[in-house]
Amino acid sequence: MKKLISVFFFVVFSVSAVAGHHAKDEHNDIVDTAASKDIFSTLVTAVKAADLVNTLKGDGPFTVFAPTDEAFAALPPGTIEMLLKPENKQTLVKILTYHVVAGKVTAKDVASLSDATTVEGSKVMVSANMNKVMINDASVIKADVMTSNGVIHVIDTVLLPNDVKAAL
Template identity: 45%
Template sequence: MKMVLIAAAAATALGSFSAYAAGHSENPMVGGAPMLAERNIIENAVNSADHTTLVAAVQAAGLVDTLQGDGPFTVFAPTNDAFAALPEGTVETLLMPENLETLQKILTCHVVATNAMSDAISTMIADDNGSHPFTTVGGCEFTLTQGEDGTIMIEDGQGRIANVTIADVVQSNGVIHVIDSVLLPAM
């Protein structure tokens, strides 16, 4: 119930973030697996060899049912390498039952309660003079920017930058954008 209320509040607060671009015909491969648009976020993520740590974390946090729900959700999905780049022992510590709330907070900071395709994100960045702030389901405040090469970047609450490496992976309940860094809330 708490996650539903958070998602509803985030959806209301993010009205300007909401957009879905039709016409994307075929999803990219992710982690060596086809991402099927008729499957939900969890059904696709479990098939990606690059997202086993994320899937384990989502399971440990009890967020599987939420991310299998109707959505819509935009998920910025860190790869295994992104989790491995965290300080040694961080992932293992987060997966401990006593750290459930912290794990849930970090994971929900990767989710926006809307369908935001990369072209809509790029437009929002341009409309906001190169920097678009947004709030996640977890209440994290991050900023979207775009590199000269068109790469969408997310500055997290600690000033770290994550790059979208694979954009617009359409799901039945939203969209996934693969990122190369774990997004962390402000301390």
């Protein structure tokens, strides 16, 4: 019985912590929410280098497919450092805006799409099957991180527009 009560309190505490954390994100914009998560330090650095902070702090709403630090680390060696150089800002902006869709697109909405037009101007392919959502070759590993100006879907791969992919 003691063990059952302990498990019950653990589950209630865990659910409360997650729910509270989720609700907190809804009061922060996309940039502040990403900056508060350890897994997005590379993304936040890139957004700053591309001068997109004010844009992503704007009214929106925006949907951001946010690659984790591990996703950025999987790029060819030296790619991140190269993209963060001021002379490559235009390419960095192109890559980052390829991760953004205008409007608030929740997981429920994403699951019914076959593609979405990004702020960069190109389309990303969307597929959903067996409780797995893919954006191009990236898996959505956490969906619906709600923010005050949109929603973040965490992905495991950096999305690259075709012309950038060919150049890397």
